[in-house]
Amino acid sequence: MAATVYRASINPISGKTISKISNEDQTGSKFVKSSLKTSGKWRQKVSIKASIQGDNTLGDKSKKSQALELQRIFEESQSLPKPLSVTDLSNTAGNGSRLRVAYQGVPGAYSESAASKAYPNCEAVPCEQFDAAFNAVERWLVDRAVLPIENSLGGSIHRNYDLLLRHSLHIVGEVRLSIRHCLLANHGVRIDDLRRVLSHPQALAQCENTLTKLGVVRESVDDTAGAAQFVAANKLQDVGAVASKGAAKIYGLDILAQDIQDDSDNVTRFLMLAREPIIPGTDRPFKTSIVFSLEEGPGVLFKALAVFAMRQINLTKIESRPRRKQPLRASDDGSNGSPKYFDYLFYVDFEASMADPNSQNALRHLKEFATFLRVLGSYPTDNGTA
């Protein structure tokens, strides 16, 4: 009897791909009978008949370990949220359960508010670091990750641009959130008692004027709410935190001052990331984010940007970052001791959907001379700032 070949996809726990699982009946081996993933959906029904106790007569340890691996995936996947079959901006995970959205920080962080703004009623899942939030999506533990990318006062959050490239998640949405910082402290502590103020570096930068006037020492921590939690948990009497009103409530701190950011119009833009891209539409305003690199030479960047200008496509953002793996490029003549140039990646956001032939033509044109090009996502534009 011919062997039946089943394909399994990504192991949600280890992230490894198992390419082929065969039903090797003709050899006497009892192997895995059901496929794990069909038409983009993970099937619960996995009947494992593998002789996983060890049938060395087959001499095929790799199949045995694949069977074991598959059994482990199945068992572990029972405790995981069920993955999406359609990646869109809906509020449920496709199977009716609440969407799980990973964010960096602890409850009360602005990223948590951004997750709720993008997906009302979602389950926001705190993560210690951004990498953990990205990994949680990649390993199917959550459905989305939320990533702050730029702020109206502080500008681009460069590290997060690098993360976008290092991981292969897709941008499926954006939200703009109005950031209103408060100065928080334990009960009975007055502003004059404060010697130190803790917060996320972005938040400290956004409150530069206020903190300079107070003459306090600034200390950076992972997130604003984490700062509030630390001050409260340690009952600190001369340390404050810059965080949200929500964080004050959660951690039982007093609000010593409100709206301490340098500008009342303090807005942070967050990106929503998923394993799969959404199908871009033209029914509402869409934005597309790309990253590319170019050859060295006069006017190359001008030429790259012209592919958009000549098609009347508006650019909303351009950011350049050094290429991490090859930050330097030798000069053209290759001579020893010759100057080296920085090799850059250009991140561009433009106001058009990838469903629009105009965008497709622009990227086709750009590809003719870009040394690298990746579409990070095409997603509905958020013009609000609630």
Ligand SMILES: O=C(O)C(=O)C[C@]1(C(=O)O)C=C[C@@H](O)C=C1
């Ligand atoms: O620390 C938080 O609360 C965050 O959500 C992070 C963050 C950021 O990284 O910019 C988000 C919004 C504000 O701009 C300040 C901090």
